[in-house]
Amino acid sequence: MKSVIIVGGGLVGALHACFMAQRGFKVDLYEMRPDIRTLEVVRGRSINLSLSARGREALRRVGLEDIVVQTGIPMYARMIHDVDGTRRPIPYGKKDQYIMSVDRRHLNEVLLTEAEKVPNVTMHFEHKVMECDFDKGTVSFRKNDGSVVTATADLIVGCDGAFSGVRQQIMKKTLFDYEQVFIPHGYMELNMPPAAGDHFAMEVNYLHIWARNEFMMIALPNQDKTYTCTLFMPFDIFRTLTTKEAVRKFFQDTFPDSIPLLGEEYVTETVSTSKALPLISVKCSPYHVKDKAVILGDAAHAMVPFYGQGMNCGFEDCIVFDDLLNKHNNDIGATLAEYTETRSVDAKAIVDLALYNYIEMRESVNSRMFLLRKKLDNFLYWLFPNTWVPLYTSVSFSRIRYHQCIKNKQWQDRVLRRAMYVGVSGLLAVGYCALTRPQYFRLSLPVQLEDFVNRVRPSWLERICF
Template sequence: MKTVIVIGGGLVGALHACFMAKRGYKVDIYEMRDDIRTMEVVRGRSINLALSVRGREALRRVGVEDQIVKFGIPMYSRMIHDRDGKRRPIPYGKKDEYIMSIDRRHLNEILLTEAEKFPNVSTHFEHKVVECNFSAGTVTFQKKDGSSVTVTADLIVGCDGAYSKVRQEMMKKTLLDYEQVFIPHGYMELNMPPTPQDKYAMEVNYLHIWARNEYMMIALPNYDRSYTVTLFMPFEIFKTLTTENAVLNFFKDNFADSIPLLGEKALIETVIKNKALPMVTVKCSPYHVKDRVVIMGDAAHAMVPFYGQGMNCGFEDCIVFADLLDKHEGDFAATLSEFTSYRSIDAKAMCDLAFYNYIEMRQSVNSRLFLLRKKVDNFLFWLFPNTWIPLYTTVSFSRKRYHECIKNKEWQDKVIQRAMYLSIPTFAVAGYYIYKYLERLDVPIYEKLVQLAENFRPDQKW
């Protein structure tokens, strides 16, 4: 029986253990932290998750999709909160297409429990990686009591997050290209409790967004009728919110409608006592070392959370890896090599898309041109459903490779641009002949058109 060590008992690690266990491998999960199922509070990992097609397919393959989604909240649209308190929805796709708000901890607990149901899976908590020997296939761990243990396996899988120790070991001992970028914006999490009637404080089936160009706030619904609210903005602005008046005035100016829902006292206390946390993008290559080691999820491609694809991308890693194992009949060397070449191009593309979507969420949703383009895309999607598929639809509601999603969007942009170039002279010529024709007619319609043209204002309502 082949043996697999999965380092990291988070979302991707626990799921990948299920995939490997289904193949009959002996799997050992090693996690640096304590078992989250026994912890009262899990810190630093609480941004809500948006589960979409890629992630759901991975969960379906190990038989836990139904168990997960029954505690999820569908979100069919963005709900934009303007400064004046008005709200306007922007649908994600068709009426039956939605992403799902999922509680990170609950999902992680279910996946760990599911992994432990396999008789060939063992879990080991409070084991910190000290060293990896890639040639021998060994990993040395330090336990909570200070003692160490060295274990051997046919395959070592690093699913230990954006600050991966396995990746650090790869960087020391192999030629690994690596790029890490911290964006100048941080995040802080707030809580919007249920109403006194134990109902949601806002419309439930939406991802709520307060888009303020330079920064934004979002809110995702939870199963317990609360909202997880996250404020994203430059660290320099966070640093100014050090007094009660500064916090209250900032929220009154930017997010006034949220204050009574968050609770003024709780809001001030949370912002003053907590520090904004950083967000990092990680790109690297290769993802493997010979036939012994591979990294997946955030260890291979950490991304900012603005497209809701971090978890979905990591879960899709598990699908791609399993499919390649099938293709190569369990040959680790061939599988790992193709996993790097196949997956790295898509993961890097998704990292770029994730950052691009931050600009869209905090700024573009306020643009009339952006909203017009969304309507054009949706109309063309309705007209040519197999040809013109919007970017968000391909990313969130399909398994189309991420880099192909970008190529598809670039093609659409060129088509729109060329259509505009062609339409301007076409309308100009048509307008000229219509004008000359009406000029020869002694009818009131011509006078009306001239009057409208003379009195036209850009903000005029028709």
């Protein structure tokens, strides 16, 4: 039986343990934190997760889709909150297309419990990776009591997040390209309680967005009738909100309709005393070392959360890896080489798309041209469902490769630019013909205007008309 060490017991690590156990691998899962199923409070990121097609496919393959979906809340559209209190929905796609708001902790617990059911999976909590030997296939861990243990396996898989210890070991011991970027915006979470009577305070099946061009606030619904609100802003603005009065004025000017929903005292106290947390993007290559190690999820491609694809992309990593093991009949060396080659281009694409979508969410949704383009895309998608797939639809509601989603969008932009050019040229040609050949259009022009047109008439337009 082949063996695998998975470092990281978060979402991707726990899911990958399920995939590898299904294949008959002996799996040892090591996690730096205590078992979250035993904790009352889990520290760390709690930005709500949006589950879409790629993530659902991964859960389906390990038999967990129905369990997770039952506890999620569908979101069919963005609900934009304007400063004057107006709310306007922008659908994600067709009426039956939606993303789901899911609870991070609940999903992680479900995955850990499912992996633990399999006899060939062993879990080791409170083990921090110290060193990897990629020649011998060993990993040394420091336990909470200070002792060090060393494990050996046929494959080492790093699923240990944006600040991956396994990736750090790869960087030290191999030729490795690495790019890490902290964007100049941070985030802060707020909690919106249920309305009186234990009801949702806002329309439930939406991702709510207060888009203010330079910054924004979003809210995702939870099963307990609350909303998790996340404020994304430049750190320079966060630094100005250090007093209750400053926070009160800021929210009155920018998010006035949210104050009664969140509670004025809660907002002013929380924002003035809390620290905004950073957002990071990571690109790197290669993802593997020889036939001994590979990194998946945020360890390979951490991204900002604005496309809701961080988890979905990490889950799709597990699908791609599993498919390649099928293709190569469990040959780890061949699988790792092809995994890096095929997956890195898509991971880098979605990292870029995630940052692009921040601009769309905080600014473009306020633009009439953006809304017009959205309607045009949806209309063309209705006319040509197999040819014209909007960018958001291809990313969130299909498994089209991420880099191909970008290529499709670029092709669509070229088509529309050419159509606009032809349309404008046609209108100019018709207008010119109407001026120079009024007898064909039943127009009567003043003699002075006819003389002016004849003198300035361009030859290229003459050839278009006649």
